[in-house]
Each structure stands twice: as structure tokens, then as C-alpha cells.
Amino acid sequence: GQNIDQPTEMTATEGAIVQINCTYQTSGFNGLFWYQQHAGEAPTFLSYNVLDGLEEKGRFSSFLSRSKGYSYLLLKELQMKDSASYLCAVRFREGGSQGNLIFGKGTKLSVKP
């Protein structure tokens, strides 16, 4: 199977920095996405990594190491509105790929005052 693992829950303080990790099986890897999802809403795109390294976009950064099957999402200057679930999703290359995304179970982040 294609397992994608991330912590179930995390708590952090407003203004702080938090790192959410994601590990996946490396076979057939073809890109990794991070999404934010508020309860009862659809996921919204945060970042995309396909090559090793760090992608920075404002307060959010995402890192990828393909050899280790590892990624993290870094959130800086946390705000209360950042309380949400963060989903790691991997696209695996499957012959004639239609580009299915396989999602992790999500990490529920709670930001406290």
C-alpha cells in the first residue's frame, strides 16, 4: 500500500512556529502537496514540492527529502485562524498516471492564545 503518516493532533501558541511532519513510501513518488482544511469545508492548496528542498510562501514553508520519504510544513507567526487540519497528499506515478492524490489522515492543529 501507499502509506502516508502524519501526527494526528498538535497544539501551538499564537505567534509561535510549528512544524508538521509527513512521511510516505518513496516508490513511484511524483510530487507532494499540503492542504489546509477547516472543519466541514473543502481543502485549500498550500504548497507543492516535487524536488528536494524548501519552498517558501509567506508564513508557510514546505520541505521535501525524496530519499527519506519525508516532508514538513512549517507555519510561522501562528494566528488563531491557522487552527485547522493540515493534509499531506502524495501523487504516485502509476503507469499512464491520471495523477491520483493519496491523502494522509491529516494533522489537526489547535492554536491557543
Next chain:
Amino acid sequence: GAVVSQHPSRVICKSGTSVKIECRSLDFQATTMFWYRQFPKQSLMLMATSNEGSKATYEQGVEKDKFLINHASLTLSTLTVTSAHPEDSSFYICSARATGVFNYGYTFGSGTRLTVV
């Protein structure tokens, strides 16, 4: 930017009836659409992938005769839950992938909360 419209946002139906959910790409052509289901506190589980003009590809364990998918045009895909049962109650989300777009080509609809009573 790419927008995907999904309707209805909420629906309550009686056991045994059928419900149709529509997913439209408003400003781009979607050659591929994905249908996901999400149970409470769980992640998105891919149900099926549909390509315009061809039959959908269903994931293992998803009954194709129960979850009918039609992708008749480049801007519209529908999911029909037939003979709905209470265990089908879930959050259904579609995602559309634009033609020729690779890196950021996945746009999600706003989801449909289905409750079967």
C-alpha cells in the same frame, strides 16, 4: 484562478432514494475529475477517477453500481449515490484537474454533506 463549483452543499435524503451531486469547473476545462469521501475525523479517501467521455475508474472497495459517475463534458462530472443507506452519510468532495496543468492542477469543490435518514 481555477474554480470548481459543487452542488448541493448539503442534502438530506431518505433511505433507499438516490442523490445526485454535481461538480462543475467554471473557468477551465477539466479532463480529469476525482471524487473523494471523507468520514468524520478521517482523511479524504479517493472513490473514483473520471475522465471526460470514458468510464470512471473506481478504487478498490467502491461499488460502481452504487456510486454512478458521469463525466459527459469537460466542465461537468456527476456522482449519483443510488439506493442510499445511512452508512453512506458522509462528506463528498470533488476535485478537478485542468488540461495541461501539472503542478497546481488540483482544484477542490466546496463539498457536499450527505445525510441519509
